[in-house]
Amino acid sequence: MPETLTEQGVRILRSGALAGIPHGFLGREGGVSRGLVEGLNVGLGAGDDPAAVAENRRRTAAAVLPGAKLVTCYQVHSADAVVVDEPWSEDARPRADALVTARMGMLLAVVTADCAPVLLADREAGVIAAAHAGWRGAHGGVLEATVVAMEGLGADRSRIAAAIGPAIAQPSYEVDAAFRENFTEADEDLFAEGRTGHWQFDLEGYAARRLEGAGVGRIDRLGVDTYAAPQRYFSYRRSTHQQEPTYGRQFSLIGLI
Template identity: 65%
Template sequence: MAEVEVLRAAALGAIPHGFLGRAGGLSTGVVAGLNAGLGAGDEPATVQANRQRAVAAVAPGARLVTVYQVHSPDCVTVREPWSEEARPEADALVTDRPGLALGVVTADCAPVLLADRTAGVIGAAHAGWKGAFGGVTDATVAAMEALGARRTAIVAAIGPCIAQASYEVDAEFVARFTRADPALVRFFAPGRAGHAQFDLAGYVAARLTAAGVGQVECLGADTYAQPDRFYSFRRATHRGEPAYGRQISVISLP
């Protein structure tokens, strides 16, 4: 079995964190690898074992906490771990409690890990286009601030997600953004007739910067274009596959 692959961001430094790929897991079939998604049709016990491998590779001994992701702008503050059955519906988590590992799962959406080292506050967000447009990263920064973080001291890293070259959208998608702000057209490159290519990571980075985050790093890995390394909802859809896996991104306080 391959080793678990952990991508780390220089911006987050020594904060225990990692963006996991699909290498090193126990899942088989179309979701073969380190599938961390409970909604992928995989065996729940296998998914839990994969999640344990991910946490062990990033923050050994930490207790993983996740949410029931619904593409919302909502962020929750974690003060103590909850069971899988009690997960709140949200798309971001923040905490100031050591020993907890915040996790989000993605399959083309952008995972965002955030930290204010001095304040001892961390966050994790699942930012698909809908959540990003709705303000999930803004809500995460605000929730970190409520725990004592300073916006200018927060560093954020955007992990593997679908890249602009792989993310074709239609004219109505573009209009949804430009109606809100005509300047957002800069995140769309020309595509085939009636379509454009959307820069999700660039848009998320811009939202973070506009929220006052002190440093933003984008890892630049394309989930769609690297089937051996990452899961991708869009790629699975284009291939007509019956299911798709999810990779997990994790951050913890030392």
């Protein structure tokens, strides 16, 4: 998978499925935050210095699409996708988990720390999207809602390419019986047996399955485990296991030029 490193040390992971479209999956390298969220933390709720978060966000945007208007939402693990016509202030962010636009100069971003970031594009229609797909949002239909919103702007789902970025991988994602009960027999193959009463869940595989079911034409699974790479990525579950009081978040971005 294509990967570049900026002069400031920001590492950008890209998908071949989105080649030619400004985009990138970023981790924690190349930022100015310190302490438990050392590196390129872009999360506003991590207890970080706001000035450091602002600088990290500036660096990420400049690394992917210089001069673009960065747009984020207030993520709540919902199935809601919103269309972006104009950028809004941080205070006016809508509560949603996917952003869709056909406007040039926009840079859509979602924050994650184990959930699956999904970047989508229909090149021919000039429509892009960024979605935050934790298990709850994916189960609720956020990816399908994203595709529908893209179609509303002229996209064709059969032309859409989607890339699933760094997320917690199956070997790192232990779940219990109560979690498993949220799923049907059709998803049994996404659960590998673990210790007694527990299973290992394939979040990336589940996101890919939902995209396939929505008729997305091309799906690229990057297969990067956030939990297992502490020097490269922030991870909510890893921080929880280490009994840390906070955790950083990383950006995944896509823009139009």
